[in-house]
Amino acid sequence: MSNALHAADTLVSPDVPSRPRPFRAPAPVPHSEPLGFFGFLKTASRNPIEIWGTRAFKEPYIVGSWLGVPNIVVNDPKAVRHLLVDNAKNYVMQPLRQRILRPLLRDGLLTAEGQLWRRTRKAIAPIFTPRHIAGFTEPMAARSQKAQERLSGMAGQTVDISHETTLLTFDILQATLFSDDIASEPDAFARSTSDFLGSMGRVDPLDLLGAPDFLPRFRRMRGRKSMNYFRQLIAETIEKRKRQLDRDPDGAPPDLLTLLLKADGLSRDEIEDNIITFIGAGHETTARSLAWTFYLLSQAPDERRMVEEEIDRVVPTLDHPSQYLDALPRTRAVFEESMRLYPPAPSLNRTALQADQFNDLTIPAGSTVLIMPWLIHRHEMLWDRPDHFIPDRFMPGNRDALDRYQYLPFGVGPRICIGASFALQEAVIALAVLMRDLRFDYDGRNQPNVVQRITVQPENGLPMKISRR
Template identity: 80%
Template structure:
């Protein structure tokens, strides 16, 4: 393995406006120690990283006698998560955190169950099927623009508003408006669900048995019960519709799960909660971060607005937006670089492995962290700054496939990646064509990890008509 990684993605002429430095926890210079690590990891996991993790191709450590290896080198990422993916299974700590929420959903299932579930769901996410979703994506984005126009001048938490939007789009596309939920109640429950159930508990870090209660997650039980009840009601409604026959049963995610061979009732519920409780949340957070970053970079916002004003009138269908709006797409991709929706991809090695001069023993924890790789000093020029031009078509070849991992990588790459990209560009184009968003917080947001990367306390913004 090389000891240095090439810097890429030069931002352009020195005369260009100074880019915005996106807020993030400051890496610590000294080791945290045992108790400091537990305290920091339970408060905010992305604060555990020291300066070495952002500078070196790999970092070795151990926890409770288990070797921990952080890999930041793109070639090593490819080897471990693609070429030799069968040697790496889900890491126990990750599963202890996520399985209480998602149980046997696609994100946490393994082995034959994962393969069976992914095969059942795959038809929903073909390019042709996703293109059919773009009209409802656009329609629900227009409705959100109407809502925000009516609230013009008021201080809004744009994170909350984007949760409402992505839930509405999820409803209209993957579940054909059959989720029986009031949007505001759903958004509040999502916040409580991820904010409580998604927190690391000290018992998780110490490898305690699952039957011991995690006090930090007790608050989330009410939202868990809410989601489970919502799912049962949704399933029963659709099953009655399917039993009645006729041609009006939608061929959406819900129907495909109910028709899938070998999936139990509990597994169907688990997959629905994975999508409605977590799947939409990643896009919501990324949209909110994009609008915040643009509010801090007026010159970048002006480029997006100019592109939208120039291009949108020439397009006949929202399925064309993604390819026709490279500047809009670039700001969203840069936001996902700075605030990756899934900040960690953790595995356990089943057998010993070698990557160059790096030895990975059996049982070692392998840490592939988009949070680190996306801000790594040897991979990116000015890695902490908002520079969307990195992702313009003429610059994309400079980005290694395995140094940018917003949707994961390898066999377990996010099945909804194309769906999310279409949704995000359509939503940004429609909202920003009509509205301008300005940050009104007293200070820049603190960044915390609660499964997704979130702004602590939300993102206070005002929307005004352009």
């Protein structure tokens, strides 16, 4: 396996002085002894990222089984490329993943397969071209500025920054992909989103045991009210836009909603499923990563100072927010390091259709193949001080030393996140706008408890005290 980043981690920009010891980011402690059947069932149901033992962070592969099905954990970047790129047609979505996500997203882009997935991806792709994304940067900056002004009025108070970033990314999503046509009170929406994705995305013991779908998953029943709220909201949004298109086919905004309604072959239900997918995946993941970034910077004052200095020095010289991503490398680096430590999609699991071989790794047909960014991003064979917050890993020069397949915040291969560039642009703009005038300091008594739902998130939020710079 590649050790390229061990060298990269020791590189420091010439103008950067020696710094304090980097912050060790909180995470569940890997267990040293096997959990056993019932221990595994209990732990995986409570918090799936707690199932991993020390071997998972040290070895290129781990081969085991669950209920008679081979389970293979793959941490080697070269093997990841083979599985998800070179031989991707041999690997389909793993059934457990689908049992958890399909009740939420149904036939959305994240859970669709085969011809439906190809048709949907083709329909959505035009909205995420570089030209379109550049056009989104002004509303991204305007909505970030609106959030900055609102939070400035709360200086001295403590807020849950994960809730605040959810409000912001929803506001940006409304402005860019739906042209403000989703009518909802933002605070109620943010809380419903958290309830919806948190409860509906939980692993239930019946999922782990492969029980039939008709048996109720009690852990997810609490999310049904919020799911009904989402479905009703989206149905109203679709009908409103359809009426607009009927009146004036050329007058509707060329956003995601219009593209879906005009796409060939997508049913009314499939359109609804994809809108919900983008509300969930399109803003929840970025919101969580932004919140973790503010937390990590609050625990690393020297890193925060360098980001603030970069923003203060560079932003006033820029003509347009579309320039932020390239002009603010350190701001981008802290966000990328945040996604390494707390990957927005912690698992990319597949099932092998046919037997496969990669070097000395044998993969029988029907095997579950577990490709876990949570493990790969903290793997001792790939990263120096893998549990520490070291944004220099992603600074120009150092970033190039990374193996393409050891850093997977947006997945990789044919099913790589279609909105990856959108999310990076959005995050850097939001950080630049908020941090230019505000500072956020962690105000919790203890370190946050890290849990896996659909995303990696703080179990009880991230209380942060706001101050003006």
